[in-house]
Amino acid sequence: xxxxxxxxxxxxxxxxxxxxxxxxxxxxxxxxxxxxxxxxxxxxxxxxxxxxxxxxxxxxxxxxxxxxxxxxxxxxxxxxxxxxxxxxxxxxxxxxxxxxxxxxxxxxxxxxxxxxxxxxxxxxxxxxxxxxxxxxxxxxxxxxxxxxxxxxxxxxxxxxxxxxxxxxxxxxxxxxxxxxxxxxxxxxxxxxxxxxxxxxxxxxxxxxxxxxxxxxxxxxxxxxxxxxxxxxxxxxxxxxxxxxxxxx
Amino acid sequence: xxxxxxxxxxxxxxxxxxxxxxxxxxxxxxxxxxxxxxxxxxxxxxxxxxxxxxxxxxxxxxxxxxxxxxxxxxxxxxxxxxxxxxxxxxxxxxxxxxxxxxxxxxxxxxxxxxxxxxxxxxxxxxxxxxxxxxxxxxxxxxxxxxxxxxxxxxxxxxxxxxxxxxxxxxxxxxxxxxxxxxxxxxxxxxxxxxxxxxxxxxxxxxxxxxxxxxxxxxxxxxxxxxxxxxxxxxxxxxxxxxxxxxxx
DNA sequence: CGACTAGTTGAACGACGTCAACCGTTGTGG
DNA sequence: CCACAACGGTTGACGTCGTTCAACTAGTCG
Numbered sequence: 001x002x003x004x005x006x007x008x009x010x011x012x013x014x015x016x017x018x019x020x021x022x023x024x025x026x027x028x029x030x031x032x033x034x035x036x037x038x039x040x041x042x043x044x045x046x047x048x049x050x051x052x053x054x055x056x057x058x059x060x061x062x063x064x065x066x067x068x069x070x071x072x073x074x075x076x077x078x079x080x081x082x083x084x085x086x087x088x089x090x091x092x093x094x095x096x097x098x099x100x101x102x103x104x105x106x107x108x109x110x111x112x113x114x115x116x117x118x119x120x121x122x123x124x125x126x127x128x129x130x131x132x133x134x135x136x137x138x139x140x141x142x143x144x145x146x147x148x149x150x151x152x153x154x155x156x157x158x159x160x161x162x163x164x165x166x167x168x169x170x171x172x173x174x175x176x177x178x179x180x181x182x183x184x185x186x187x188x189x190x191x192x193x194x195x196x197x198x199x200x201x202x203x204x205x206x207x208x209x210x211x212x213x214x215x216x217x218x219x220x221x222x223x224x225x226x227x228x229x230x231x232x233x234x235x236x237x238x239x240x241x242x243x244x245x246x247x248x
Numbered sequence: 249x250x251x252x253x254x255x256x257x258x259x260x261x262x263x264x265x266x267x268x269x270x271x272x273x274x275x276x277x278x279x280x281x282x283x284x285x286x287x288x289x290x291x292x293x294x295x296x297x298x299x300x301x302x303x304x305x306x307x308x309x310x311x312x313x314x315x316x317x318x319x320x321x322x323x324x325x326x327x328x329x330x331x332x333x334x335x336x337x338x339x340x341x342x343x344x345x346x347x348x349x350x351x352x353x354x355x356x357x358x359x360x361x362x363x364x365x366x367x368x369x370x371x372x373x374x375x376x377x378x379x380x381x382x383x384x385x386x387x388x389x390x391x392x393x394x395x396x397x398x399x400x401x402x403x404x405x406x407x408x409x410x411x412x413x414x415x416x417x418x419x420x421x422x423x424x425x426x427x428x429x430x431x432x433x434x435x436x437x438x439x440x441x442x443x444x445x446x447x448x449x450x451x452x453x454x455x456x457x458x459x460x461x462x463x464x465x466x467x468x469x470x471x472x473x474x475x476x477x478x479x480x481x482x483x484x485x486x487x488x489x490x491x492x493x494x495x496x
Numbered sequence: 497c498g499a500c501t502a503g504t505t506g507a508a509c510g511a512c513g514t515c516a517a518c519c520g521t522t523g524t525g526g
Numbered sequence: 527c528c529a530c531a532a533c534g535g536t537t538g539a540c541g542t543c544g545t546t547c548a549a550c551t552a553g554t555c556g
Contacts (some may be wrong), residue, residue, distance in 0.1 A: 187501090
């Protein structure tokens, strides 16, 4: 293996390459792969950062699933984003001092911390990389908007269908899905918090999706048996994910 | 009047100065004020940009109120953000080719278009300004998250209270509110689309807020009679707006 | 084997939606 | 200058989607 191949397997290089609209230069690859990264592990349900924190570092998800969430005063929880490997969920801490959300491990999680200073130095030296990271934060914004539409204007059946479509596509993009099946260890409570409904209702909708032969979600695994029907039910159009054209 | 004062009244200079964590240098002010801007007017309910557009320019709201929205296939509409003067609602078009949302004029609107090329040139010459605009897009992301919590986990009464609190604070920041009263020409239909409820229900909640003496919304004007009670009802905590410390 | 957690299901309730009628204001054209 | 259409707001009656409460099951861990 050459150094180049090694760098290409680095999570940052993979992620940035998948988002950038240009080919990364060799110095850019080196800068990304050379970022000093501190790897840490979290168990499911642990918080990585919490609201009001003032981090001096960002982190990338290396493996597992993370969730950004907020809570009301009386403890009701709303998941506002899920993060698959490669994502940098608290990137905004680079420019906004105090966090307005918390991020927790949904499953066992491996993450890599990178100091703000190191990132800033890299962006100074390689401005195009800054633009790519900017692009990633804008894509996250696009996901937020789609979630708002989904949670605000679709009933729970299509709403859940839409969420499963999104998660499957994103898992496919990072190579974690095979044949419309991917690891997804979400409890029904967590699903409820993402969809803005109750866990009891999640259970009923899940049952309906299962009985109609669209999906199964069990054993920490989501399998979509009828992609076409699920996408139709959820009115799923992946444009908002802003993927670069690959296959479908 | 000196050239400096003139520049300080320029919408971009005002906006950037209000968001930046540092003092703008004179060259930076000049660059902002010197951006070639094409002013245009839109009547209420006209679209400025629509989903799937591929703009080669951004625009700033100069006066009036704009709304970013998305629709489901059957035409149900969800407003995902409001934009007050100074905001640059489609900034993401600088980095994402195709729009995943539409933006319409809520009231009569005056906007200023700025070509992407001009912005890119400015960011190359003044990297700190790029960081400030990045910061603004991250703040918009914070608003999205708060909206998701609000729409997903609060019932319609506190939900509407929260929205009015947010809008009032934002109007105050740009100097359009006096004594908890500001122009706000939203119809009940539009309010419904922002809150994810029906217009009939908006009417009822509005009546309740009015009868409890918290607000009045009429004649294109929102007046908050009891800020404390409204903020309490909406569990409003302005942290997520990421304002720089001024008054309260 | 007991304790705990996640899932499942029924029944009653409630928040909100839908439908429909009606009112008030505005603006336009005969 | 009035008629009337168009639109936004208001209200009641009723339907429904989703919640809440509660009981029960199944799997897992010590």
